[in-house]
Amino acid sequence: MIAGGGTGGHLFPALGIARALREARPEVSIEFVGSVFGLEARILPAAGEVFHGLSIRGLQRDFSLTGIGRNLLFPWRLAVAYFGARRHIRNFDPQVVVGTGGYASALPLAAAQRRGIPTLLQEQNSYPGLVTRKLAPKAALVCLTYKQTARHLSSDNWRVTGNPVPFDDAGLSAAQARVSLGLPAEGPVIFILGGSQGSKPLNDHFRSVWETYTGGLGAHLLWQTGPRHLPEVEAAIGQAEGVTLRPFIDDMAAAYSAADLVISRAGAMTLSELALMSKPAVLVPFPGAAADHQTHNARLVADHGAARLVPQSDLAGGSLEEAVRNLLADRAALQRMSQKAGELARPDAGRSIASEIIKLAVA
Secondary structure (H helix, E strand, C coil): CEECCCCHHHHHHHHHHHHHHHHHCCCCCCCEEEECCCCHHHHHHHCCCCEEEECCCCCCCCCCHHHHHHHHHHHHHHHHHHHHHHHHHHHHCCCCEEECCCHHHHHHHHHHHHHCCCEEEEECCCCCCHHHHHHHHHCCEEEECCHHHHHHCCCCCEEECCCCCCCCCCCCCHHHHHHHHCCCCCCCEEEEECCCCCCHHHHHHHHHHHHHHHHHCCCEEEEECCCCCHHHHHHHHCCCCCEEEECCCCCHHHHHHHCCEEEECCCHHHHHHHHHCCCCEEECCCCCCHHHHHHHHHHHHHHCCCEEECCHHHHHHCHHHHHHHHHHCCHHHHHHHHHHHHHCCCCCHHHHHHHHHHHHHHC
16 A cells, blocks of 8 residues: 655655566555545546545644634544545455655555554655654655655664656657757757746746846746646747746656756755756745755755755845856756766666665565
8 A cells, every 4th residue: 555645745756666576576456545635636546556545734834814713623533534544454454555745645645654554654754754764663664755854853764765756767868858849950959847836936036037037048948837827938038049938847767867957946856857867957845845944955965966955045146147158158067966966866766766665565
């Protein structure tokens, strides 16, 4: 049983682990548990997976009437979801329960540990989430993306395996990728990525400075706005020359291949993708992420030499444009960053985690 979701950063590793398990042991039986309010409730059934939804969502951090109402319901939802998780585990009787993080993974993992079923936690971020920190001591194994994460755990049962990425790097060349995406063959291409849903602060910033890149720097912008934000970005810049707007990009490997530089948030999945594709990046962490984990992620990658870090609070002062200008003017620096990014890649992450799960199942 695999528990996790809420966001793509927790869901896609779960799907990667399931794929690797099926490749290693085709006879394996896998069921998923997550939140009925999360991304998993839509994606997993559509993919033909067995999905058990729990009526649970995380505590709301805002003080709106809706947020307060949801928080008042939280204890009741928690109790109902916990007993639901226990029922699903009892009915399926898994040999191992795997948690990929997010609030929806906590209850199945806790219920499994209470029944004495081995649990494996997969942590994507450099600073572990609350679920990982709390449940690691009783887990059979914690699979980490970065070795530095271990210092935040109260457990010695960990191994660095990496974070499964939903594509491989054996795709198109840069020239082929540019053709497939309708991008110019010559000149620098900058890929702007605010996550699968887009980032309003990044979109708002680039709406005001995009001409600095296309005019002053001579770059072409491949800009993933997020589906909700596309209309307002289109209304602001029109059919701007030097800009390719996309609400969402299905072929992420092609987008990375086509780009000389990526400007991105610092979510765990994005950083794993950048490493796999050996792409230099300027990272603008989302300051509202739980425990500020995106800043922790970005700092680790930047300290390794694979990226530059620009806080969101510095956007208005032109720090991002200065960083990009300096990098585009120094191809050797971009090449060094690319090499450093590749050093962080773990292309066998899914297989490594699947191997550990199988060991627990047959022990």
